[in-house]
Amino acid sequence: MIDKILIAFKSIGKNKNRNFLTMLGIIIGIACVIAILAVGDGFTKTMTKGMGTHNDKGRVTISFQASSYDDTTSGFTQNDVSTLEKVSGVDHVKLDSSNTEANAKIQYKTKHESTSLNKSPKHLNLYKGVGTSIDNSDMSNIFISHDLASRIFKDESALNKPLIIEGNVFIIRGIYNISDFNYRPDIYVSKDVFKQLFANQITQDIARIYVKPDVNKKSVGKRAVDQMKKFGEDKQMGHYEVSNPDQISKTFTKMLNYVTYFVALVAGISLLIAGIGVMNVMYITVSERRKEIGIRRAFGATSSDIRSQFLIESVVLCVIGGLIGILCGYGLVAIINAFLPFKAIVTGYSLAISLSVSTAVGLIFGFIPSNKAAKSPLVGLLKEE
Amino acid sequence: MLKINNVGKSYGPFKVLKDIDLEVADGEFLAIMGPSGSGKSTLINILGLLDQDYTGEYLLNDKSYKDTSDNLLSRIRGDQLGFVFQNFKLLTTYNVYENIEVPLVYSKTEQHNKHERVEDVIEKVGLSGKEKHRPSELSGGQQQRVAIARAIVNRPKLIIADEPTGALDSKTSTEIMDIFTKLNQDGTTIIMVTHDEEVAKYAMRTVYIRDGKLYHDAKDVFKND
Numbered sequence: 001m002i003d004k005i006l007i008a009f010k011s012i013g014k015n016k017n018r019n020f021l022t023m024l025g026i027i028i029g030i031a032c033v034i035a036i037l038a039v040g041d042g043f044t045k046t047m048t049k050g051m052g053t054h055n056d057k058g059r060v061t062i063s064f065q066a067s068s069y070d071d072t073t074s075g076f077t078q079n080d081v082s083t084l085e086k087v088s089g090v091d092h093v094k095l096d097s098s099n100t101e102a103n104a105k106i107q108y109k110t111k112h113e114s115t116s117l118n119k120s121p122k123h124l125n126l127y128k129g130v131g132t133s134i135d136n137s138d139m140s141n142i143f144i145s146h147d148l149a150s151r152i153f154k155d156e157s158a159l160n161k162p163l164i165i166e167g168n169v170f171i172i173r174g175i176y177n178i179s180d181f182n183y184r185p186d187i188y189v190s191k192d193v194f195k196q197l198f199a200n201q202i203t204q205d206i207a208r209i210y211v212k213p214d215v216n217k218k219s220v221g222k223r224a225v226d227q228m229k230k231f232g233e234d235k236q237m238g239h240y241e242v243s244n245p246d247q248i249s250k251t252f253t254k255m256l257n258y259v260t261y262f263v264a265l266v267a268g269i270s271l272l273i274a275g276i277g278v279m280n281v282m283y284i285t286v287s288e289r290r291k292e293i294g295i296r297r298a299f300g301a302t303s304s305d306i307r308s309q310f311l312i313e314s315v316v317l318c319v320i321g322g323l324i325g326i327l328c329g330y331g332l333v334a335i336i337n338a339f340l341p342f343k344a345i346v347t348g349y350s351l352a353i354s355l356s357v358s359t360a361v362g363l364i365f366g367f368i369p370s371n372k373a374a375k376s377p378l379v380g381l382l383k384e385e
Numbered sequence: 386m387l388k389i390n391n392v393g394k395s396y397g398p399f400k401v402l403k404d405i406d407l408e409v410a411d412g413e414f415l416a417i418m419g420p421s422g423s424g425k426s427t428l429i430n431i432l433g434l435l436d437q438d439y440t441g442e443y444l445l446n447d448k449s450y451k452d453t454s455d456n457l458l459s460r461i462r463g464d465q466l467g468f469v470f471q472n473f474k475l476l477t478t479y480n481v482y483e484n485i486e487v488p489l490v491y492s493k494t495e496q497h498n499k500h501e502r503v504e505d506v507i508e509k510v511g512l513s514g515k516e517k518h519r520p521s522e523l524s525g526g527q528q529q530r531v532a533i534a535r536a537i538v539n540r541p542k543l544i545i546a547d548e549p550t551g552a553l554d555s556k557t558s559t560e561i562m563d564i565f566t567k568l569n570q571d572g573t574t575i576i577m578v579t580h581d582e583e584v585a586k587y588a589m590r591t592v593y594i595r596d597g598k599l600y601h602d603a604k605d606v607f608k609n610d
Binding site for chain 2: 294
């Protein structure tokens, strides 16, 4: 066995260029396999991590969906909370909002605009100006996005300029950039200002119901939705449903699966073509080495020795290709990661798959040429020069 | 060592070997002489267990291998026979050492004995120090020594040599024949095909083959013409 592997390396090394070109298909195919699996694994990991916080035990979430998009005021009220807390199995209820952003009318000199607004995050990297957050101590300070600044102030510097929002004057203390993957509203104000001026805009459209221990949260959720359908204050303006985080992940997984199937198809086709290339090069090798086969047969090699020698050679060829493919796959994943909002990861499992696939390609496509080598009649082989 | 009775072979209607009888004793050095196309190579292929497709009976050490499976036959070739060919048939991409090692890959020789064996036969054929050379860096005579070393590395009882000096000049031929004589004196049976009378003289006995018929005496060869 070791002898045959050494023989395989030797004869592959003899035709480096030819064999490298043959490997190219495998390299591409395996690099694709590594990349798909990495993206898939990375996505699943990110999703399940994100889901983890929503999927807390002992809690069920019901959401209100308004029938009209213009309606931003309907949702759960304090009365609804009391109604829900009376449902059997419910411990307590907290309201939340799926959309925490407000809409504000702004004015600078004669320019009017309507734009998105929110309370300042704890930490923000400014593009211009000083500070990282707006605290409640200076309520007239605001940060605005670079986009808004260039829309309103054109070539002027927006820093320290006044801006009128809903009739109140604020001073622009900082300008921030909005990246492609990180959504931000156009204006940040302090928490208190947000509460005073815009809280009424935020719809309480999510009710998180904390159930008592040892209670089936699914049936609690169902009973809660039934109650809201009967007694909900805004029941005319929309409908209530149990929101199921598993369902979201299911849709995403489904979408991801389609992408995976497509890239897998590409990888599969490239591996198929690579396999045909391997078969071709093995046919050439076998016919070039008829003399060698004859010599080995005369000195004791059985036809299965010959078969396994060429089969091992084909597998070694493919596995070398597979290993290079794995390295290229790492490179590909690094490139993909530069463009992805989540991190693709190469797992040991995907390395194992890649190596098995390249071994399988070598075995499948090397079999017929190896068999041909093994079955050649000896007397004819020894006439070769 | 071996015995053949009424062995014949045809390619279609053309009879290459016609009912040949031959017996070779243990330790004998037999030369088979004949012009090209006489059926020499066909005979040696049968004697060397390379060709099972013949009529009649061939016994090697009192055993017939006519119906033996290809796998077993390969092992018997490897263990009991050694081949030397006219054009050396060395693997051009392997060095001297690796060429000589080929039969050991398929034998049951212990790994640690292999190196010893190869070095041993390299010394026997007088190629010490040339282990790392490629065949292309060697003279014809040296290449044939490599081929002989390869043939004897598994310590076969019988060596079959097909025109071993066919590609060599007379001085080199003499050196090669000295090696064969030495091997024969050490107890190895040798069957050698040649068309060179000078070379045939090294053998203990010579038989003649012409148009597929075997003659034990040179006088008989042209008797039927």
